[in-house]
Amino acid sequence: MQAPFKCTQCGFVSVAKLSPKTMGPAFFLNRARERLTKDANEFAALGKCPKCNDEHAQARANHKSALNATLVTRTLLEAVAVTTTLVFLAHAPLLIVLAGSLLAFGAFNYLDTAWQRDLDALVQVTPPNAELEVSEPPVRPPPPAPKPEPDSFMDWLIPGGVLVLGLLLAWKFVGNALALDSQRAVELDTTAQLVQFAISIGALGVIGWGLYRHWEGKSHLGQRLRDRLLLVLGLLGFLGYFNFGHLHFGNFVHVWDTYHYVMGAKYFPELGYEKLYDCTTVANYENGHTDEVARQTYTDLRTNIIIKTDEIIAHPERCKESFTPERWQAYRTDVAAFRAMVNEGRWREIHLDHGYNATPVWTLAGYALTNASGANVTMQQLTRLNLFDPLYLLLTVIMIYWAFGPRAFAIAAIVLGCHFPNRYYWTGGAFLRHDWIFWFVASICLLRKNKPELAGAAFAYTTLLRLFPGLAAAGVAVGALEYFRQNKKLDPRFTKYVIGGVVTTAVLVGASFAFFGGPTTWQRFAQNTVKHANTPLTNHMGLRTVLSWRPESIGQKTAGGYRKTLTATPDLRLQLDGDDEIYAPVDGDYTLVVRGSAASPVAYGVLVDGQPQGTPLDLGTSMLSLSSTLKLTRGEHKLALTPLSGGAPMPAFESVALNRLATLDGWWYWKVSRLENWQQAKPLMWLTFLAGMYLVWLALKNAGVDPWLGAAMGTGFIVIGAELTNYYYCFLMGIAVLHEKKREVGAILVALCAVSHWLNWGPNAWMSHWLDEQYVTMSLAALFAVFAIWWSFTRSASDAVAPEEPLPLLFGDPPPPQKLAIAGGGSVAANDAGGSGGGKKKKKKK
Numbered sequence: 001m002q003a004p005f006k007c008t009q010c011g012f013v014s015v016a017k018l019s020p021k022t023m024g025p026a027f028f029l030n031r032a033r034e035r036l037t038k039d040a041n042e043f044a045a046l047g048k049c050p051k052c053n054d055e056h057a058q059a060r061a062n063h064k065s066a067l068n069a070t071l072v073t074r075t076l077l078e079a080v081a082v083t084t085t086l087v088f089l090a091h092a093p094l095l096i097v098l099a100g101s102l103l104a105f106g107a108f109n110y111l112d113t114a115w116q117r118d119l120d121a122l123v124q125v126t127p128p129n130a131e132l133e134v135s136e137p138p139v140r141p142p143p144p145a146p147k148p149e150p151d152s153f154m155d156w157l158i159p160g161g162v163l164v165l166g167l168l169l170a171w172k173f174v175g176n177a178l179a180l181d182s183q184r185a186v187e188l189d190t191t192a193q194l195v196q197f198a199i200s201i202g203a204l205g206v207i208g209w210g211l212y213r214h215w216e217g218k219s220h221l222g223q224r225l226r227d228r229l230l231l232v233l234g235l236l237g238f239l240g241y242f243n244f245g246h247l248h249f250g251n252f253v254h255v256w257d258t259y260h261y262v263m264g265a266k267y268f269p270e271l272g273y274e275k276l277y278d279c280t281t282v283a284n285y286e287n288g289h290t291d292e293v294a295r296q297t298y299t300d301l302r303t304n305i306i307i308k309t310d311e312i313i314a315h316p317e318r319c320k321e322s323f324t325p326e327r328w329q330a331y332r333t334d335v336a337a338f339r340a341m342v343n344e345g346r347w348r349e350i351h352l353d354h355g356y357n358a359t360p361v362w363t364l365a366g367y368a369l370t371n372a373s374g375a376n377v378t379m380q381q382l383t384r385l386n387l388f389d390p391l392y393l394l395l396t397v398i399m400i401y402w403a404f405g406p407r408a409f410a411i412a413a414i415v416l417g418c419h420f421p422n423r424y425y426w427t428g429g430a431f432l433r434h435d436w437i438f439w440f441v442a443s444i445c446l447l448r449k450n451k452p453e454l455a456g457a458a459f460a461y462t463t464l465l466r467l468f469p470g471l472a473a474a475g476v477a478v479g480a481l482e483y484f485r486q487n488k489k490l491d492p493r494f495t496k497y498v499i500g501g502v503v504t505t506a507v508l509v510g511a512s513f514a515f516f517g518g519p520t521t522w523q524r525f526a527q528n529t530v531k532h533a534n535t536p537l538t539n540h541m542g543l544r545t546v547l548s549w550r551p552e553s554i555g556q557k558t559a560g561g562y563r564k565t566l567t568a569t570p571d572l573r574l575q576l577d578g579d580d581e582i583y584a585p586v587d588g589d590y591t592l593v594v595r596g597s598a599a600s601p602v603a604y605g606v607l608v609d610g611q612p613q614g615t616p617l618d619l620g621t622s623m624l625s626l627s628s629t630l631k632l633t634r635g636e637h638k639l640a641l642t643p644l645s646g647g648a649p650m651p652a653f654e655s656v657a658l659n660r661l662a663t664l665d666g667w668w669y670w671k672v673s674r675l676e677n678w679q680q681a682k683p684l685m686w687l688t689f690l691a692g693m694y695l696v697w698l699a700l701k702n703a704g705v706d707p708w709l710g711a712a713m714g715t716g717f718i719v720i721g722a723e724l725t726n727y728y729y730c731f732l733m734g735i736a737v738l739h740e741k742k743r744e745v746g747a748i749l750v751a752l753c754a755v756s757h758w759l760n761w762g763p764n765a766w767m768s769h770w771l772d773e774q775y776v777t778m779s780l781a782a783l784f785a786v787f788a789i790w791w792s793f794t795r796s797a798s799d800a801v802a803p804e805e806p807l808p809l810l811f812g813d814p815p816p817p818q819k820l821a822i823a824g825g826g827s828v829a830a831n832d833a834g835g836s837g838g839g840k841k842k843k844k845k846k
Contacts, residue, residue, distance in 0.1 A: 151224060159228040162202070166236040169195050170244030189243060189425055193757050196240045196418040200754040203233045203414055207747045214802045224809040227406060231810065234410025238397055240417030242390070243424050253382045255341045256350050257430035262377065262385065263338070264356025265366030265431075267331055269516065270322045273528040274301045277351050278312045279319040283328075283335040285309075286316075292344055297664055298351035304535040306352060306664040330375065337377040357532055360512035360521045361464040366432060367515070385431050392438045396733065399438070403445035404740045406808050411746040412441075412736040419729060420756035421541060421778055426727035436465040437730055440472075444734055447708035452493045455711075456500025464508050467529070468722040472734065474689075475714020476707055478696050483705040493707050536674040537725060538667070538771040541779045543688055544723035547681035553673035555772040561661040562590075562669045566639070568653050572604075574639040582639055582658065584632040585672045590660045592639070595625045596653040604651065606630065607640040616644060619651050670772070689720050692790070699793035703741065712738050713793070716786035719779070726775055729782065735789060744792045744801050752785045 174191045206229050213219050239245065248254065264276055271279060277298045285293045293309050300307045312319065320328055339347060358366060369388075374381045393416065401409040416422070427433040439462035446455035463470040480494040512521060536548065538555060562585060566574045576582045584590065592606060594617050603616040606628050614628035630639075639658070662668045696713050703709060715734035718724070732749065739746040759777045762769050792801050 147220065149221060149224065155225045155228060158225060159232045162229060163232045163235070166195070166199070166232070166239075167244075169198075170236075170239065170246075174244050175246055189423060192240070192243045192246070193420065193423075193760070195244065196237070196420075196423075197754055197757040199233050199237050199240060199414060200418045200750045200757075203230060203237075203410070203750040204747060204754065206230050206233065207743055207750070210743060210805065211747075211802055219806070223806070227808045227810055230410045231406045234397075234406070234413040237410070237414035237417040238393075240414075241393070241424055242417075242428065247424065248429055252429045253341075253379065253386055254427065254429040255338065256346070256353070257427055257433065258382055258386060259338045259350060260353065260356050261358065261366060261431045261433070262370050262382065263334060264358065265363055266334070266370035267327070268356075268363050268367055270327060270331075271356070273356060273524055275319055275322070276355050277301055279323075279331065280335050280351070281309050281312050282316045282319045283332045284339060285313055287332055287336050287339070289339070292347075296348055296351070298348075299354060301355040302531075304354060304531055305668075308664075334377040341379070354532060354535060354537075357528060359464055359467065360516050360525055361461075361508045362432070362435075362466075364508070364511055364515060365435070369432075382431075386429055388432055389428075389430060389434045392434045396434075396438045396441050399442055399445045400733070400737060403448040404737045406810060407743075407746070407805070408737045408740045411739045411749055412733040414753060415732050415736050415749055416730050418750075418753040418757075419732065420753070420760050421539075421726035421775070422728070422730040426725075433727075434730070436462045436469065437733065439465065440469045440731060441733055441737075444708055444711045444737055447493075447497070447706075447711050448737070450493070452496040452707065453500035455707075456497040456502075457504040459497075459711075460501035460504040461508065464505065466728075468718055468724060468728070469731065471717040471721045472711060472714035474693060474717045475696055475700075475710040475712070477710075478693055478714075479700045479705045479707055479710030482697060482700050486705070491705070491707065497707060533723070534675060536671045539726045539775055540723050541726050541729060541775050541782065542718075542723040543685055543720045543779070543783060544678055545776055545779045546783065547684055548674045548678040549773075549776045550673070550677050553670065553677065554768075555667070555670055555770045556768070558667075558670040558673060560666045561659065564658045566656040566658055568641065568656055570650065572641040572643075574641070574656060574658075580638050581636040583636050584634055584660075585669060585676070586660075587633050588631070588660060590630045590632050590658055591627050592630055593625065593627045593655075593657045593659060594619075594641075594653065595623060595655045596651045597621055597623050598651040599649040602649070602651075603644040604641045605644050607638075607642055608632070609638050610640075612642075617641070623654060685720065689717065692717060692720055692787070695787065695790045695794070698795070699790050702795040702798075703793045709738075709741075713790060716790060719782050719786050726778070732782070732785075735786070738789060738793075741804055742789075742792050742801055743805055745789050748785050748788050748792075752781055755781050 174195060206226050209222070210219070210226050213221055213223075243249065260276070263280070264271065267279075277300075281293055281296070281298060293313065296309050297306050298309065299305070323331060342350070369385060373385055397409055397413050397416070400412045439458045443455045443459035443462065446452070446458060459469070459473070463473075476494065476497065480491055483491040483494070509522075513519065564576055564582070566576055566582070567578075568574055573580055574582065592614065596619055598619040598621065601618065601620045603618045605612050605616050606614045608614075608630055614630045617626045617628055618624075619626070660669070696710070696716075699713060700710060712735055715731060718731055732752075736745065736749055739749075756778050759767070759774055759781065762774070768774060791797050
């Protein structure tokens with residue numbers, strides 16, 4: 001397609017050309033043809049052309065694929081924006097709708113601007129009256145890359161100064177400020193968060209500086225300094241996870257979490273997944289804490305419902321029958337040791353948690369280590385056991401440095417230490433809570449180093465440890481399918497990856513069968529997992545958390561129980577928001593509370609679905625508050641009042657309410673509401689997952705089908721497919737390694753870290769400080785980050801993202817490109833590994 005016009009100022013004839021190969025279906029071709037002709041005519045109407053108007057030309061000069069980005073991507077964005085707006089209009093407050101509209105307007109405006117910038121790259125200028133040239137212009141070889149600046153004193157001084165400043169802040173600002181209020185420090189880590197926020201902003205500034213230099217065409221300027229600054233910020237970010245050495249501000253061992261995983265693993269044959277709290281209650285009772293146990297409530301791990309201790313104390317044999325006398329005595333001793341580490345209030349809170357939930361494969365290591373570390377629990381023993389986690393985290397970032405270099409190491413370390421949801425407060429100083437992240441990251445790193453068998457084994461192990469990492473396999477599968485489509489055969493690396501995973505799975509699952517009673521253990525684990533998945537928590541994160549959110553069922557409106565304000569019609573029907581059908585979320589006792597009066601004393605009965613129920617409400621001539629207890633089943637009911645004597649006057653109601661107060665679990669109604677909302681929205685999750693797979697396919701089709709790219713991109717599917725407690729979000733380290741290919745990945749992730757702290761602080765008046773709402777917004781931020789990273793690898797994003805950076809400079813001259821083996825023999829430069837070409841073999845020159 002072409003659209004000629006003649007410049008009225010210089011007489012040059014210009015031709016706007018478009019290659020149909022860059023476009024999609026006929027619909028997009030028609031739009032492209034119309035838009036191309038329109039813009040060509042607008043050029044002619046200016047009376048000038050890009051040839052004779054330098055300023056005009058430079059304003060429009062950019063890269064070559066604007067049409068694809070403008071037409072195809074814009075149309076897709078329009079469809080997504082319309083769908084998203086319709087969903088949010090139904091459930092979101094006006095502020096969120098406005099924010100979404102502003103984002104959509106900004107995206108559309110950017111694409112329109114990109115069209116104008118890129119038009120000049122699609123216009124060919126020829127002399128007057130010459131035959132129009134329609135062939136592609138000759139490809140000029142790229143100019144040689146400029147040499148980096150020589151190493152200077154400032155390139156050492158500035159990073160060293162930043163490192164010293166960060167350590168000083170960690171020592172003085174964090175340490176001294178938090179020492180003033182240790183309890184608040186443990187809960188909020190406020191000053192530590194300020195430093196983590198500053199690290200995130202600093203890393204964003206370093207990456208932005210590099211992008212600015214690229215846009216100026218001077219990428220080589222300051223490259224060494226930027227690399228060293230990013231490395232320093234990564235080191236500080238890693239320290240930030242440990243609250244810069246302050247840990248739990250006085251303690252290393254996280255008693256709450258360690259209790260669950262040490263006791264649950266050590267006594268797993270006796271306790272299983274259901275008896276930890278029961279047996280601890282009995283042991284604590286026999287250890288002399290009788291009054292404390294009588295006051296206590298705890299979670300029934302069979303149902304995750306909070307109950308009293310009466311039943312288990314009355315029948316201690318139900319717990320003790322699975323123990324030998326020697327093991328029961330050891331259990332009592334260990335319970336006494338843990339009880340001595342906390343006060344009564346903290347001990348009660350610990351037993352309102354959700355028990356021991358590790359897989360049988362994790363229990364293999366947990367059982368061996370806890371039983372081999374000593375006969376009885378002591379603080380010294382727990383300290384030794386809990387040192388495994390810092391070691392695992394250190395090995396994780398070292399593994400990333402080994403496979404991907406200092407830049408990816410820095411971004412991953414900042415994600416670990418500066419992303420608010422996975423801060424040290426939750427699982428720092430605990431027992432084997434970060435083994436899975438090492439093996440998860442190792443599986444990606446080993447793929448990068450062309451060791452697919454070991455990568456498959458590592459991935460199988462991390463999946464058997466925590467299950468949810470298995471969702472990342474979707475990215476590897478998409479890459480394997482694209483490789484097969486391009487090459488008509490399976491990727492041999494993918495085949496080895498699968499074999500390594502299958503063999504490891506067989507060995508580990510077989511070992512768990514041998515040690516813990518065969519398949520029955522896995523059946524019990526599956527039942528426990530389903531129960532756990534159906535127990536919403538305020539610190540859950542993921543797409544499911546977002547889809548389960550409704551403004552009418554947030555914690556600040558529902559915590560404490562079910563309360564609905566009703567209105568009475570003239571015929572004494574009770575309505576909720578004008579509807580006769582009043583919904584009861586669960587079976588049980590409800591209380592109808594009426595405050596009112598009548599012209600003369602009269603009794604009113606209560607009708608439930610036309611049948612009398614409860615006690616009459618005896619209204620007098622002055623305002624009275626009366627209540628009647630009703631038994632309602634889950635579902636909709638019609639409520640009404642009826643006078644019990646003829647000719648009764650119409651009462652005057654000041655208020656009518658239907659309550660079901662939760663005496664033990666104040667969040668039960670919030671949980672029920674979240675589950676109902678999720679059942680309604682579940683199809684949206686599957687649609688989003690499919691959309692994510694399509695976007696990953698576009699990304700891998702453009703960036704290459706190297707398995708490590710698929711594995712890293714597959715990390716994002718965990719956000720979509722799993723609802724996790726917030727502290728598991730250190731898994732984003734797996735997607736951080738993509739910073740090696742696109743510097744925008746690092747910019748997005750460090751921005752996510754900064755935004756997470758801002759959402760936690762809630763400095764604006766409209767922002768919530770309730771955990772359930774905060775983690776919904778953090779989940780949204782993580783979703784946006786993942787989709788933005790995926791999009792940055794697609795062809796549509798080629799105009800919006802910068803090319804891959806040259807090899808990092810830390811010491812001396814840049815190293816030569818590293819050679820990596822590829823499938824089928826040969827080698828490829830490290831910067832080209834996984835690039836476009838879909839894993840095809842390159843022909844060797846003779």
